[in-house]
Amino acid sequence: MKTSAKTSAKTSAKTAAKSTGATHTRQRWEPWNDPNQRPHVEISRVTKRFGDFVAVDDISLNIYQREFFSLLGPSGCGKTTLLRMLAGFEMPSQGQILLEGEDMSGVPPYQRPVNMMFQSYALFPHMNVEKNIAFGLRQDGVPKPEIERRVAEVIEMVQLNAFARRKPHQLSGGQRQRVALARSLVKKPKMLLLDEPLGALDKNLRTQTQFELMNIQEETGITFVIVTHDQEEAMTVSSRIAVMDHGKIVQVSTPAELYEYPNSRYVAEFIGEVNTLEGRVAAREGDHLLVQSQEAGCTIKTGPSADEPAGRQVWIALRPEKVQIALEPPPDTTTNCLSGEVWDIGYLGNLSIYHVKLDSGKMVTATQANRTRLIERPITWEDRVYLTWPPDAAVVLLS
Amino acid sequence: MKQGASWFNIASLVVGFLFLYLPIALLVIYSFNESRLVTVWAGFSTKWYGEMWNNEGLMNSAWVTLKVAVVASTFATFLGTLAGLIMARFGGFRGRTLFSGMIYAPLVMPEVITGLSLLLMFVAISLDRGFVTVTIAHITFSMCYVAVVVQSRLVSFDRSIEEAAMDLGCPPGRTFLQITLPVIAPAVVAGWLLSFTLSLDDLVIASFTTGPGATTLPMKIYSQVRLGVTPEINAVCTILVGLVAAGVLVASLVTRRQELRREMEERAAQAAP
Numbered sequence: 001m002k003t004s005a006k007t008s009a010k011t012s013a014k015t016a017a018k019s020t021g022a023t024h025t026r027q028r029w030e031p032w033n034d035p036n037q038r039p040h041v042e043i044s045r046v047t048k049r050f051g052d053f054v055a056v057d058d059i060s061l062n063i064y065q066r067e068f069f070s071l072l073g074p075s076g077c078g079k080t081t082l083l084r085m086l087a088g089f090e091m092p093s094q095g096q097i098l099l100e101g102e103d104m105s106g107v108p109p110y111q112r113p114v115n116m117m118f119q120s121y122a123l124f125p126h127m128n129v130e131k132n133i134a135f136g137l138r139q140d141g142v143p144k145p146e147i148e149r150r151v152a153e154v155i156e157m158v159q160l161n162a163f164a165r166r167k168p169h170q171l172s173g174g175q176r177q178r179v180a181l182a183r184s185l186v187k188k189p190k191m192l193l194l195d196e197p198l199g200a201l202d203k204n205l206r207t208q209t210q211f212e213l214m215n216i217q218e219e220t221g222i223t224f225v226i227v228t229h230d231q232e233e234a235m236t237v238s239s240r241i242a243v244m245d246h247g248k249i250v251q252v253s254t255p256a257e258l259y260e261y262p263n264s265r266y267v268a269e270f271i272g273e274v275n276t277l278e279g280r281v282a283a284r285e286g287d288h289l290l291v292q293s294q295e296a297g298c299t300i301k302t303g304p305s306a307d308e309p310a311g312r313q314v315w316i317a318l319r320p321e322k323v324q325i326a327l328e329p330p331p332d333t334t335t336n337c338l339s340g341e342v343w344d345i346g347y348l349g350n351l352s353i354y355h356v357k358l359d360s361g362k363m364v365t366a367t368q369a370n371r372t373r374l375i376e377r378p379i380t381w382e383d384r385v386y387l388t389w390p391p392d393a394a395v396v397l398l399s
Numbered sequence: 400m401k402q403g404a405s406w407f408n409i410a411s412l413v414v415g416f417l418f419l420y421l422p423i424a425l426l427v428i429y430s431f432n433e434s435r436l437v438t439v440w441a442g443f444s445t446k447w448y449g450e451m452w453n454n455e456g457l458m459n460s461a462w463v464t465l466k467v468a469v470v471a472s473t474f475a476t477f478l479g480t481l482a483g484l485i486m487a488r489f490g491g492f493r494g495r496t497l498f499s500g501m502i503y504a505p506l507v508m509p510e511v512i513t514g515l516s517l518l519l520m521f522v523a524i525s526l527d528r529g530f531v532t533v534t535i536a537h538i539t540f541s542m543c544y545v546a547v548v549v550q551s552r553l554v555s556f557d558r559s560i561e562e563a564a565m566d567l568g569c570p571p572g573r574t575f576l577q578i579t580l581p582v583i584a585p586a587v588v589a590g591w592l593l594s595f596t597l598s599l600d601d602l603v604i605a606s607f608t609t610g611p612g613a614t615t616l617p618m619k620i621y622s623q624v625r626l627g628v629t630p631e632i633n634a635v636c637t638i639l640v641g642l643v644a645a646g647v648l649v650a651s652l653v654t655r656r657q658e659l660r661r662e663m664e665e666r667a668a669q670a671a672p
Contacts, residue, residue, distance in 0.1 A: 087566060088566075089562055108565070109562070109565045110567075110571075111568075118559045118562070119559075122557065122560045123560070123563075135564065135567050135569070136567030139568035139569045169665050170664045170667070170668045172668050172669050183567070
């Protein structure tokens with residue numbers, strides 16, 4: 001199977017940033033920004049309580065046809081409960097779920113046009129691969145020749161031809177995962193739910209399988225909803241990601257938007273590495289805010305930002321790779337310039353990671369791509385260094 | 400520490416095995432005794448095995464015992480499986496402790512009491528004692544064993560495969576028959592075998608609940624032994640011991656081989672890319 005993602009309208013949407021202002025010749029696939037699109041699944045004000053515990057707290061969410069949608073969050077944030085409500089294994093305590101406009105409340109799992117791939121794969125141990133895959137079609141009374149044809153088709157798609165007659169215990173973890181995927185795809189569901197589908201695979205296999213999943217999703221055109229706690233996985237496969245925390249959705253965005261424009265420290269810290277500097281709004285300068293930060297020891301001129309009252313406490317998010325590190329001070333050291341001492345260096349070959357201790361005691365991380373061979377006088381421990389960044393790199397967070 | 404066979408280890412092994420198996424060995428040996436007197440050895444012979452077949456009373460009661468055991472263990476398996484299912488699945492319903500207590504109670508209830516109370520009930524509802532009453536009594540006391548075996552298997556059962564079946568369009572009832580039952584089948588079969596053997600060798604409860612024409616083998620043996628042990632009885636018992644030993648041996652060999660094969664297949668699958 002090909003491991004490279006196809007360049008399609010969808011993948012370009014994945015990599016497109018929000019407001020770079022660049023003109024795109026290719027049409028972007030963003031149904032969530034199109035008011036004429038009807039959502040495929042409409043989750044409206046859904047709450048799920050288990051006794052006193054609120055697992056899912058008043059969530060509203062629209063998922064569109066052909067999306068590869070991720071629910072991302074730490075364990076216990078309610079993402080799996082939400083997925084199980086979509087599958088019909090749990091019923092919402094409040095609110096409703098609409099699939100293609102139809103209310104799903106009270107519809108049991110075996111009557112929903114939705115299939116799920118389980119974290120444990122949940123293969124039937126007493127049936128071979130073929131029988132496992134054919135099970136769903138047999139339940140619907142599909143005629144035998146058609147069952148055989150469709151089973152052969154998906155077996156081909158997940159490349160299990162050689163293993164069709166084996167029992168689950170005769171398969172490796174990766175093969176089991178593909179049987180589970182084939183079994184949930186063979187009924188051509190309107191929506192496929194995947195609960196940590198790659199959690200049990202080792203890292204190499206996982207990366208490869210991520211791309212396979214994307215290919216299969218594009219080939220079949222089925223809406224995928226995936227639950228994961230692995231932000232890298234979510235970033236790779238998703239058209240959009242919902243970051244969840246304590247039963248609530250914190251932010252729903254495309255991977256690029258989520259990384260570049262997180263709406264809170266929680267999201268910024270969950271997705272990739274980030275430096276956060278605490279400060280207070282001092283003034284406004286055109287589109288930008290000027291933030292006075294004790295921790296930073298300078299004034300920070302932020303990227304384009306909404307107006308905030310002077311004196312409001314804010315946090316500035318700075319991605320390590322957007323920070324320039326230098327031994328020479330820049331011309332203006334009072335704005336967008338941190339100075340400190342190199343505390344630690346991690347050399348990864350392609351990247352170097354610098355941990356810099358600011359004069360306020362705050363540790364800041366900067367990563368530099370090693371584009372040339374090591375220079376004659378590299379930055380080393382205990383050097384006094386200056387960190388600078390373009391104003392666009394500084395994102396204002398209010399919480 | 401010294402591994403292997405010290406004289407002490409060997410001695411304790413021998414004493415232990417003698418303690419367990421000497422009586423049975425004596426029984427087997429005397430079943431091949433020529434003499435009519437059980438305790439006097441008069442040369443090797445298999446004539447008592449022949450006599451045994453011609454002893455109509457003995458054969459009748461063997462046949463009754465077999466019928467009772469098959470019918471009782473089948474019903475007990477059905478009811479016990481349901482009870483095990485309820486205990487494993489229906490979490491915290493009202494009266495759960497009472498229910499499970501009532502399921503487990505017959506395990507520790509003295510047989511005399513079980514037998515007596517069943518007898519009183521059969522008399523109260525004026526049910527004629529015989530084959531039916533013995534069978535009912537055996538169902539009563541052996542279903543709790545099945546329930547325990549099935550429940551312990553269900554506790555380690557991955558429920559997501561049931562959810563997967565339902566997710567693929569299989570209603571709950573059919574899911575039980577097509578998915579749950581085949582997976583817990585070994586426990587159900589084990590439960591059936593357990594209640595079969597329990598029914599086979601029950602003496603106390605059968606004596607309380609039986610009636611004319613439904614004398615089970617243990618009862619027959621017991622009543623004959625009171626008149627004096629005959630080599631015929633020894634022969635019957637030897638056959639019983641042989642059957643049980645063969646059954647246990649075959650069952651353990653088969654499961655062991657299956658386990659080995661499964662292990663090898665699993666290892667082979669993991670090694671493959």
